[in-house]
Amino acid sequence: xxxxKKITSRAIKLMDVKKxxxxxxxxxxxxHGKTTMTDSLLTEAGLLSPTIAGRARVxxxxxxxxxxxxxxxxxxxxxxxxxxxxxxxxNLIDTPGHVDFTGKVTRALxxxxxxxxxxxxxxxxxxxxxxxxxxxxxxLVKPVLFINKVDRLIKELKLNAEExxxxxxxxxxxxxxxxxxxxxxxxxxxxxxxPAEGTVAFGSALHRWGFTVDIAKxxxxxxxxxxxxxxxxxxxxxxxxxPLHEAILTMVVKHLPNPLxxxxxxxxxxxxxxxxxxxxQAMLKVDPEGGTGMVITLxxxxxxxxxxxxxxxxxxxxxxxxxxxxxGAKKEYRVQQVAMYMGAxxxxxxxxxxxxxxxxxxxxxxxxxxxxxxxxxxxxxxxFESITYVSEPVITIAVEPKRPKELPRLIDVMERLSxxxxxxxxxxxxxxxxxxxSGMGELHLEIAIKFLREYAGxxxxxxxxxxxxxxxxxxxxxxxxxxAKSPNKHSKFWIxxxxxxDKTIQMIEKGDLAEQMGRxxxxxxxxxxxxxxxxxxNIWSLEEHRNILVDMTKGVQYLREVRDMFIAGxxxxxxxxxxxxxPIRGLxxxxxxxxxxxxxxxxxxxQVMPAARRGLLGSFLSSDPVIxxxxxxxxxxxxxxxxxxxxxxxxxxxxxxTASEQKGxxxxxxxxxxxxxxxxxxxxxxxxxxxxxxxxxxFDHWDKAPASVSKEVIAETRERRGMSPEIPRASKFIDxx
Amino acid sequence: xLISGGKDSALALHHALVNGHNVKYLVSxxxxxxxxxxxxxxNIHLTDLFAESTSIPIVKQxxxxxxxxxxxxxxxxxxxLRIEGVVSGxxxxxxxxxxxxxxxxxLGLKSITPLWNxxxxxxxxxxxxxxxxxxxxxxxxxxxxxxxxxREITSKVVKDLLDLKxxxxxxxxxxxxxxxxxxxxxxxxxxxxxxxxSERFWKGEYGYLLVKKARLNEKADPSASADIHGAS
Numbered sequence: 001x002x003x004x005k006k007i008t009s010r011a012i013k014l015m016d017v018k019k020x021x022x023x024x025x026x027x028x029x030x031x032h033g034k035t036t037m038t039d040s041l042l043t044e045a046g047l048l049s050p051t052i053a054g055r056a057r058v059x060x061x062x063x064x065x066x067x068x069x070x071x072x073x074x075x076x077x078x079x080x081x082x083x084x085x086x087x088x089x090x091n092l093i094d095t096p097g098h099v100d101f102t103g104k105v106t107r108a109l110x111x112x113x114x115x116x117x118x119x120x121x122x123x124x125x126x127x128x129x130x131x132x133x134x135x136x137x138x139x140l141v142k143p144v145l146f147i148n149k150v151d152r153l154i155k156e157l158k159l160n161a162e163e164x165x166x167x168x169x170x171x172x173x174x175x176x177x178x179x180x181x182x183x184x185x186x187x188x189x190x191x192x193x194x195p196a197e198g199t200v201a202f203g204s205a206l207h208r209w210g211f212t213v214d215i216a217k218x219x220x221x222x223x224x225x226x227x228x229x230x231x232x233x234x235x236x237x238x239x240x241x242x243p244l245h246e247a248i249l250t251m252v253v254k255h256l257p258n259p260l261x262x263x264x265x266x267x268x269x270x271x272x273x274x275x276x277x278x279x280x281q282a283m284l285k286v287d288p289e290g291g292t293g294m295v296i297t298l299x300x301x302x303x304x305x306x307x308x309x310x311x312x313x314x315x316x317x318x319x320x321x322x323x324x325x326x327x328g329a330k331k332e333y334r335v336q337q338v339a340m341y342m343g344a345x346x347x348x349x350x351x352x353x354x355x356x357x358x359x360x361x362x363x364x365x366x367x368x369x370x371x372x373x374x375x376x377x378x379x380x381x382x383x384f385e386s387i388t389y390v391s392e393p394v395i396t397i398a399v400e401p402k403r404p405k406e407l408p409r410l411i412d413v414m415e416r417l418s419x420x421x422x423x424x425x426x427x428x429x430x431x432x433x434x435x436x437x438s439g440m441g442e443l444h445l446e447i448a449i450k451f452l453r454e455y456a457g458x459x460x461x462x463x464x465x466x467x468x469x470x471x472x473x474x475x476x477x478x479x480x481x482x483x484a485k486s487p488n489k490h491s492k493f494w495i496x497x498x499x500x501x502d503k504t505i506q507m508i509e510k511g512d513l514a515e516q517m518g519r520x521x522x523x524x525x526x527x528x529x530x531x532x533x534x535x536x537x538n539i540w541s542l543e544e545h546r547n548i549l550v551d552m553t554k555g556v557q558y559l560r561e562v563r564d565m566f567i568a569g570x571x572x573x574x575x576x577x578x579x580x581x582x583p584i585r586g587l588x589x590x591x592x593x594x595x596x597x598x599x600x601x602x603x604x605x606x607q608v609m610p611a612a613r614r615g616l617l618g619s620f621l622s623s624d625p626v627i628x629x630x631x632x633x634x635x636x637x638x639x640x641x642x643x644x645x646x647x648x649x650x651x652x653x654x655x656x657x658t659a660s661e662q663k664g665x666x667x668x669x670x671x672x673x674x675x676x677x678x679x680x681x682x683x684x685x686x687x688x689x690x691x692x693x694x695x696x697x698x699f700d701h702w703d704k705a706p707a708s709v710s711k712e713v714i715a716e717t718r719e720r721r722g723m724s725p726e727i728p729r730a731s732k733f734i735d736x737x
Numbered sequence: 738x739l740i741s742g743g744k745d746s747a748l749a750l751h752h753a754l755v756n757g758h759n760v761k762y763l764v765s766x767x768x769x770x771x772x773x774x775x776x777x778x779x780n781i782h783l784t785d786l787f788a789e790s791t792s793i794p795i796v797k798q799x800x801x802x803x804x805x806x807x808x809x810x811x812x813x814x815x816x817x818l819r820i821e822g823v824v825s826g827x828x829x830x831x832x833x834x835x836x837x838x839x840x841x842x843x844l845g846l847k848s849i850t851p852l853w854n855x856x857x858x859x860x861x862x863x864x865x866x867x868x869x870x871x872x873x874x875x876x877x878x879x880x881x882x883x884x885x886x887x888r889e890i891t892s893k894v895v896k897d898l899l900d901l902k903x904x905x906x907x908x909x910x911x912x913x914x915x916x917x918x919x920x921x922x923x924x925x926x927x928x929x930x931x932x933x934x935s936e937r938f939w940k941g942e943y944g945y946l947l948v949k950k951a952r953l954n955e956k957a958d959p960s961a962s963a964d965i966h967g968a969s
Contacts, residue, residue, distance in 0.1 A: 487877035487943040488914030489772035597774060599832035601913040606878035606905035610942040732941060 008347050011078050011340065014089035018260045018286055018355050022252055023312065025093040025108055027136060028118035029128035029696070033148040037118060037205035038092065040244045041079060076298075076310060076341035076357055081249040088253050091357045109139040110270060110369075110384070111297045111312035111357055113263075114256025116248060117143045117175070118205075121150050121167065122157065124663055125174040127635035127670070127696045133175070134182040137191075138510060140266045144200070144251050145175055145193045151204040154230045157664065161224050167664060172200060186265070199255050201247045209238035210247035259286045259355030263314060270295075271314075272517045273382030279373070282315035288353040291377035292316030292324065295384045296370040301416050305337075308346070309366035310359045316374055317353035318360060323375035327383040329365035332375050336362030367419065383516055393425045393438035394630035394675050394699055396468045397445055399452070400435060402461035410435065410462065413455040417448060424448055438470055440699060442679070469676040471713055472545065472585035472628040472702055473577030475499050479623030481592060484615030485735040486607035490597035492735075493566070495615030497623060500588045503529055505546050515542045540591075541567045547574045547587040558596045558603070565605040566591065569612025578617045578728055579625055580717035585702065586628075589616055618733030627710035630675040633700035636685075637668050638693040645688040653677035653684075654706075672700060676709075738793075738824045739764050739837070742784045744864055744871040744890070745826030745852060745910065747920040750791075751867065752851035753824045754925055762818055763788050763795045766811055768802030774832065779875045779917050780948050783930070790926045790953055812840045822847030828855065829912045857909035861895050870922035870929070875945035878915040880905040883939045886946040890918065919948065928953040 014020055028034040081088045093108045109115070115136050119129055136143055147168060153159050159167065176192045183191055193199040195213045203210025211221065219241060229235045267275070267283045271293075274280055282290025296311040318324065322335045339346040339359040352358040366372070371383040401410045411428055414435065418426040425438040439445040445467065453460055478498035485492050504526070507513040513525050519539055526536035534552065540563065541549040549570045553559060570589060577584040597603045634655065636646050640662070646669055647657055655673035673681075678697060685693050705713065718725060738753060740746045740763040753760055765784040788795035798814035800807045815823060823841055827834040827850050834850060841848040852860060864871060871890045876882075880901040888894055901907050907915040922929040934950040 485772065487879070489877070490774055490914055597832070599830050599913075601829050601908050602774075602832070604878075604906045604908070604913055606880055606901075606907045606915060607913060609905075610879045614942065 007080060008340070008349070010080055010087070011089050012349055014080070014087060015353060015356050016288070017089075019258045020086060020088045021091065021258055021355050022088060022114060022256050023091045023093075023112045023259060023262075023355070023357060024114045024116065024252055024256055025112040025136075025141070026116045026118060027109075027132040029120070029123070029126040029132075032118045032120040032123070032126075032129070033205040034118045037116075037146065037148065037244065037248070038077075040205055040208045041092070041248060042077065076359075078340055078357075079249075081245075081253060083250060083253045088249075089356075090249065090252060093357070108297055109136055109141050110295055111310075112141055113259060113261075113266065114142045114144070114252065116146050116252065118146050118148050119171055119175065121147050121171065121202075122152050123637055123666075123694065124167070124171050124668070125178070126637070126668075127633060127698055129175075130178055131698050133178045137179065137182045137184065137187075140184065140187070140262075140269050142187070142191055142256055142262075143179070143193070144255050145172065146201045146203070146210070146248060146251075147171055148203065148205050150202050150226075151207055151230060151235070154227050159664075161227060163664075164223070164227075168202065170663070184269075197255075198251060201251050203242070203244050203247060205244060207235060207239060208244045209235075209242045210244035211242045212247050212251055215242065215247055215250065263355075267314065271382065271384050272514060272521070279315070279377060279381060282354075285315075286354045287315050288317050290315045290354075292318060292322070292372070292374035293377075293381075294318065294358070294372040296366050296372060297368055299366055299368055300420050305346075305361050307364050307366060307419070308339075308359050308361060309363050309370075309372075310341075310357065311372070313352060313354050313356055313358055315354045317351055318358055319351040320348075324360075324363070325373050325375045325378035325381075326363065326366055327371040327373060327378070327381050328367070329370065331365050332378070333363045335360050382518075392630070392699055393423060393440055394470050395441060395445060396436050396438040396470055397449075398434055398436055398465035398468075399449070400463050402463055406460055409456050409460055410452070413452045413460070416455055417451055421448070441697065442467060467679060469630065471580070471582045471630075471705070471717070473579045473582050473620075473625055474584065474586045474628050474702075474704075475620060475623040475625045476704070477624055479619035479621070480730070480734075482615055482618040482622065482730075482734045483737060484611045484618060484733065486603065486611040488602060488607055490602045491562075491607060491611060492595045492737075493591060493611050493615050494593040495612075495619050496590045496592060497616060497619040498588050498590070500546060500548060500586045504531075504548070504588075505586055508542065508546050513542065535590075541570060543571050543574045545574055545583045545585045547584060547589065549589045549591070552590050552592050553594055556594045556596065558598060559594055561600065562594075562596060562603055562608045565608035566612045568605065569609035570616060572609060573613040573616040577625075578621055578733075579627060580714045580727075581721055581723065582627075582717065584620065587620070589619075614733045614735075617728075618730050621728065621730035621733065627705045627713050628702040629705040629709065629713075630699055631701050631703050632673045632675055632678055632697040633670065634673045634695060634697045635668065635670045636693050636695040637663075637666050638689055638695075639665060640667050642689040642692055643667050643669065646685070646693060649684055649688045653681070673697065674703075674705075675699070738762065739766070739826070740784055740787065740795075741765065741826075742780060742787050742919055743826075744869065744918040744920055745828060745860075747787075747826075747869065747871070747923050748860065748864060748867075749824055749826035749851050751923060751925055753849065756851070758822075758824065758849070760793055760824070761820055763791070763793050764811075764814055764818075764823075765795060765797045766807070766814070767797055767799045768807065769799065770802035773800075773802035773807060774804050779945055780919050783919060783948060783951060786930050786951060786953055787920070790928045790930065792927060808836055808840060811837075812844065815840065815846070816844055820846065822849050824849045824851065826850075826852055828852045828857065828860065828910055829908065857912070858895075858899075860910055861890070861898075864890060865892060865895070867924050868922070869920060869924075871918040871920045872932075873916050873946075874919045874948070875917040875943070876915070877917075877943040878905065878907050878913070879942065880907065881916065881943070883937065883944055885916070886937045886939075886944055887935070917945075922956070926956070929956050930954075 026034045077092050079090045081090055153164050179191050180188055198212045198214045201210050201212045263286050279291050279293055283293045293315040294311050294313045296309045298310040300308045302308050318338050320337050325332045337348050338352055339348045346359055373381045401407055414426045418424055427436045437448055476499055481496045483492055483494050522539045523537040535550050538551040540551045574584045638646055650671055654677050655671055657671040660669045738750055738760045767781050798810055800810035823846055825837050838848045873885055873888045876885045898909055902909050930951055931954050932948050932951045935946050935948045937946050938944055
C-alpha cells in the first residue's frame with residue numbers, strides 16, 4: 001500500500017491545479033479492448049506490474065466480470081502522467097461496453113469532460129460505438145480516437161500496408177461522420193479527429209504499444225517497419241519503443257479539455273439553472289471557494305461502508321463532516337467520509353474540490369443523477385437535469401423465491417439492486433404478488449438475477465419467468481373533447497388528448513426539454529420548436545413517459561389551487577393506460593376548461609385526481625389508441641457467404657434491413673428488429689451462420705405494433721394482470737353535463 | 738330545521754333539541770340533479786320516514802338543483818313558514834353556511850349552526866357515543882371502494898376514514914361530498930328505520946346504495962332488522 005499512498009498524496013496535491021486535471025472516460029463497443037487498454041495505463045501509473053498488464057484486467061474487479069471477460073460496473077481510478085515537464089492528474093472512469101449496460105455509460109459521461117473512444121481495427125465502427133459516441137457528444141464530452149488491435153490486421157487478416165491504410169482511413173471517416181451527425185453545432189467541426197493533429201492513435205492494447213503520427217515521427221518509426229517486425233515475430237520490442245500509455249495519455253493531456261475549459265460550455269448544457277446566479281458562476285468557473293455543486297453518477301452498496309455515492313464536483317469542495325443537501329431526495333446529510341478511487345481501492349482523503357471525482361459515504365438516499373449542494377446553498381438550487389438514457393428497460397421477467405418464506409430476503413436484495421442500477425427497474429406488487437425486474441436486454445437481466453443470488457449470500461433459489469416485452473400505449477389521432485366530473489360531481493374538467501409531435505419527443509429525449517427548466521424556459525424552447533405561443537407558455541407538467549400536460553383554460557377561478565392535484569391525476573393516468581395497464585407514451589393532454597367548487601373542502605385531491613384521470617382516459621380511448629412495441633437496432637458483422645441467411649432471418653422475424661456494407665472480408669448489416677422477436681435470436685443466428693456472425697442489438701425506438709400483434713399483446717397482458725378481457729369503453733370515463 | 742336524512746343534519750337537530758329550540762318543521766330540499774352544490778340528492782325520499790319517526794312535520798320543496806338558482810327555491814320554501822330561525826348541519830363548508838346566512842338575513846331569520854367549526858373527529862365520536870345509527874349510502878372520492886356501501890359508522894369505520902384522510906386528504910366527515918350517510922336511528926327517534934330492500938351501484942370511482950324500500954319499526958323489535966350487506 002505504501003506505493004499507493006505515495007501516488008495518492010501526489011494526486012491530492014494536483015487536485016488544486018485545475019489546468020492540470022483531466023476527467024476522462026474510455027468508451028467503446030464491447031470487446032474492442034477498452035479494459036485491456038486501461039490496464040496498460042495503470043502499469044505506467046505504477047499500480048500494476050508490467051508483466052501482467054494486458055491480462056489482469058484490474059478494473060474488472062467483480063468476479064462476474066472476470067469470469068465473463070466483460071466489464072459490468074463502472075470503476076474509477078486516478079493516475080498521474082508527466083508531459084513536457086509538468087505533472088497531470090487524470091481521473092479515469094472505465095465503462096462497460098455491452099449495450100445492455102449503456103445506462104451506466106450515460107451516467108459516467110456526466111462526470112467526464114473528454115473520452116477516448118476505442119475502435120477495433122478489424123470490426124471497425126459498430127452499433128455500440130455509435131451509441132456511446134452519440135451519448136458522449138450529447139453530454140458535450142469531447143472524443144479522441146484510439147484504433148486498437150492493429151496487430152490483427154497484420155497477423156490474422158494479413159493485409160499489406162496499403163490495405164491497412166484504406167481500412168484505417170475508413171474507420172476515421174466513419175467516426176467523423178458520427179461527430180458530424182450527432183455533434184452540437186458549435187463543436188461538430190472543431191471536434192473532428194485527424195491523425196495529423198494528434199487526435200487519433202493506433203496500436204495494440206494487448207501488446208501494449210501505440211502511437212500518434214507525431215510520436216512516430218519523433219521516434220522515427222515507420223508503419224512498414226511495424227509490419228515487418230510482426231512478420232518476423234519480433235514485435236516484442238515495440239512496447240519499449242512505442243509504449244501505449246505514452247500515446248494515449250499524451251493525446252488526453254494535449255487534446256482533451258481541463259475542467260476550467262470544459263465546465264464553461266458543459267455547465268449551461270447539463271445544468272438548467274440561472275447561469276448568472278452565485279451557484280451558476282461558481283460552477284462555470286470551477287470555483288473551489290463557491291457553494292458545492294456535485295452530480296452523483298454512480299451509487300454502490302458496500303457491505304461494510306454502506307452506500308457509496310460517486311460523482312463529479314463542479315464547484316466548491318467536500319470534506320468529511322460537511323453538511324450537504326440532496327436536491328432530489330430533499331434531505332440533508334452529514335458526509336461521513338470522502339474518498340478517491342485507485343482501481344478496486346477507495347482511498348479516504350480529507351477533502352476533494354471542484355473539477356474532481358469524489359466518492360462519498362453516508363448519503364443513504366443518494367441515487368445516480370442526484371444533485372448535491374452544500375446545505376447553506378440548498379434554497380432555490382436547480383437540480384442538474386436528469387440524465388437522459390438513450391436505452392430504456394424493455395424486457396421484464398417475473399421472479400419468485402423457490403421457498404415462499406424467503407420472499408422478504410428477495411425483496412431486500414431487489415431493493416438493493418435497484419439502488420445500484422437505475423436502469424434496472426424493479427417493481428413489487430404486494431397485491432398481486434408479482435415481483436418484476438425490467439432491464440435493457442436478456443444479458444442485463446441474466447446478470448441481475450446472478451447478483452440477486454449473490455447478494456443474498458448465494459443460497460437464495462430464485463424461479464424466473466420467461467422474459468416479457470414491455471409495451472407502451474399511445475395514439476395517432478386527437479381524441480374527443482370530453483368532460484369529466486369529480487366523484488362528488490361538484491367540479492368539472494374539459495380535456496382533450498392528441499399525439500405529441502415527434503420533434504417535441506426528440507427534444508425531451510435529448511434533454512433539451514425538461515421539467516427542471518421551469519415553465520418559462522420550457523415555453524421558450526417549445527416556441528422555437530414551432531408550438532403556438534399560447535400552448536408553449538402554459539406547460540404544467542412533463543411526465544417521464546414523454547407526456548405533456550398543457551393548461552389552455554382562460555380565467556378559471558381557483559384553478560391554481562387544484563393545479564398540483566390535477567398534475568398528480570395526469571401522472572397517475574399516464575402510468576397505467578386503459579388498454580392493458582402499460583404506461584402511456586407521447587401524449588399531449590390539453591386542459592381546455594374547468595369549473596370548480598368555490599369551497600376548498602369540496603375540491604381536494606380525492607376529487608380532482610380521479611376527475612383528471614377520467615377525462616384523460618376518456619379522451620384517449622375515443623382517439624383510436626395503439627400499442628407501441630420496442631424496436632432494437634441490430635448490427636451484424638458476418639463473412640459475405642452468410643449475408644443471405646442473416647438477411648432472411650431478420651426479415652422472417654418482422655425485422656427490416658436498412659444498410660449492408662462490405663468492409664474488407666466482412667459485411668456489416670444494420671437494421672431494425674422488434675424486441676419481442678429477439679428472444680432466442682442467439683440460437684437462430686448460430687444455426688443460420690454456423691456461428692460465424694458477430695451481432696449486437698440496442699434499443700432504438702418505439703414503433704406502432706401491427707394490428708394482429710397489438711391485439712395479442714392486449715389480450716395476453718390483460719389476462720396476466722387479472723383484468724377483464726374487454727378494453728373499457730370511452731363512455732365509462734366520460735360524463736354528461 | 739334543514740334536513741337531508743344524513744348524519745350531520747341529524748346531529749344538528751339533536752343539538753337544537755337539547756338546547757331547547759322549538760323545532761317546528763323539518764325542511765327537505767329535493768334536487769332534480771345529482772351535482773347540486775347545496776343539497777343532498779341520494780335517498781332524499783327517506784326524509785319522510787325520518788320526519789315520521791320524530792313526529793315533526795316535514796316541508797318538502799323540489800328544486801332543479803342548478804347552482805345559485807336552487808337558493809331561490811330554498812328561500813321560497815322558508816318564506817312560507819312562520820319561524821324565527823333556521824338550523825342547519827354545516828360544519829366546514831363556508832359556501833353552504835354563507836348562502837344560508839344570506840337567505841336568513843333577507844327573510845329576517847336567525848341562522849343556527851350547532852356543528853359549525855367543530856372538530857370532525859369529535860363529531861364522529863359524538864355520533865358513536867350518542868348511539869346514532871348511520872349507514873354509508875354513497876362514496877364519491879378516491880380511495881373508497883364498493884365495499885364501503887352500506888357500512889354502518891362504527892369505530893372501525895372512523896379508523897378507516899382517518900386512513901383515507903391521511904392518504905387522500907378527504908374531509909373526515911365528508912364535508913366535501915366524499916361520502917353520504919343515512920341515519921336509521923337517533924336518540925330523538927321514536928321509531929327506527931329499517932331498510933328492507935336496497936341496491937348497490939358502482940361506477941368505477943364512485944358508487945351509491947339506493948334504498949328501494951324501508952319502513953319504521955319499534956326500536957325494541959330486533960327481528961325487523963334487514964341485512965343490507967346482502968343486497969346487491
